[in-house]
Amino acid sequence: MFSLSEEGVAFVKRELNRYEDRRSAVIPALYRVQKENKGWVSPESVTYLSHLMDIPSAWIEEVLTFYTMFNKRPVGKYHVQVCCNISCSMNGGREMADHLCSTLKLKEDEVSGDGRYTISRVECLGACDKAPMMQVNDDYHEGLTNDKAVEILRGLK
């Protein structure tokens, strides 16, 4: 059974009182679950949150499915998100995504055998002046080349 850590529970309770409306705590709570659940939100964690927050699970489900930053399936320890929107595509973003997939022998959105990586293509991340770029978990890596990107991934602990 999924449950949040003690600090996680305390966090969610604080968020429930933070905004004008309790319901606004759903997004922060889902972020917390994702952080404590290896990067994704499982169906059972939605049930858990619904009890913890006293908010219908349908409301939580609605938020979970709407926003792209919540992973509905397991992801690798490092979620590598390569921007393939216009300015990055003009500067080799798509080729970089392909290069990472072939170097790591991975298909897009799949978890690597060792559980380390998932590579996804995403839309503009607001770093277009430093194209191509990628986000690995919370961190931006900008002004890349194919080789630099591989080096960054290999260097992750």
Added chain:
Amino acid sequence: MEVKLLTEHYGKAEFQSLEGYKKIGDGYETLKKALKMQPKEIIELVKASGLRGRGGAGFPTGMKWSFLPENGEPRYLLCNADEGEPGTFKDRMMMERAPHQLIEGMIISGFAVQSKKSYIYIRGEYKDSLRIVEKAIREAYDAGFLGKNILGSNFTHDMDVYSGAGAYICGEETGMISSLEGQKGQPKLKPPFPALKGYLGKPTIVNNVETLAAVKYIVRDGAQAYRKNGTEKSAGTKLFSVSGNVMKPGNYEVPLGYPLKDLIFNLCGGLKPGRKLKAVIPGGSSAPVLTEPEAMRATMDYECLAQMGSMLGSGAVIVIDDSNCMVDLLNVTMHFYHHESCGQCTPCREGTGWLHKTVASIASGHGRLQDIQLLDRISKNMMGRTICALSDAAAMPAISFVNKFREEFEFFVREGRSKVKGEGFRHAQMHH
């Protein structure tokens, strides 16, 4: 020439902290000045300054504020820091380099509209911005610039941040309100406009980061001083996020009315050696594309770009040189709108899907001549009949690409390959 009004101190790292903001800049002196004015006076000042919204639509800010009902009903101020328009990266810089500038602008704006509570809605991926702004808000509370009876006035204002979670549509003001309310970020039918019925059904003002930061300078220097930059209908300076094929991409603050040609060839160092300018998207991917001759005579203000059938939008300038295939770039862009349509309105949900499918088929070498016609027809059926402007934002660029670069689309259909790109290219774009 750049005119650094908002960005004057952006090069200095200490400007991020309250201490630096006081030492290098002028601290919260403008807030002190504002609190001695009448709220209505500030609204009139902002009207007189000619400030227009920097988030995309360019709506006059002072006028928006005066739509609020004149009763004592609680009202909210929301700062739109969702920054999702492809090509735009100025709000991120503003929050990370100068969080206090935004916070001060927001407290002044909050005072002008008599709001006791504001939120900064920051796009989920901007974790650094979130952390930096949160820290600055704490500093502002500790210094007495936020909270009860600010600086001994009887104005009370609280401010908080809210993190989005990945959805372009949450940048649309009513989508943002839905999201902040803890729901999926679907836009709501207008009217009622947020100024009457917004966040939690209460009167709400939504403004972009850059708009709210500019308010500080209007109050500090006066409306006439602010108007020294820009044109009659496009007053002040604006940050332009320039990306694509220029030598020095980045954010540039220039007076509105600045020639696009100078932005590209002087400030941004022009194109790579040997490359020719082919097209420019002047206001984010929702803005219709300009051809090279259009770009060379465009000035960066609301009226010139509108007159050319495009728009200033968020100020994201995407510079496209002759190594790019326009069919390919439209494919990338239509993929985006299809992905981001929230699906409430049939013309948008179906239209963005069809547009993407049709252009993808051309871009894979399997298009038919009538598909080019089809792109135009689908687009025209998507306009002016949906809850929000995303549908139009997908249709307008599609129409412009197809009509201004028709010959490239026809070539692709006829020859089954790009007129510009070599053979190896098709692989990379296929799974997009």
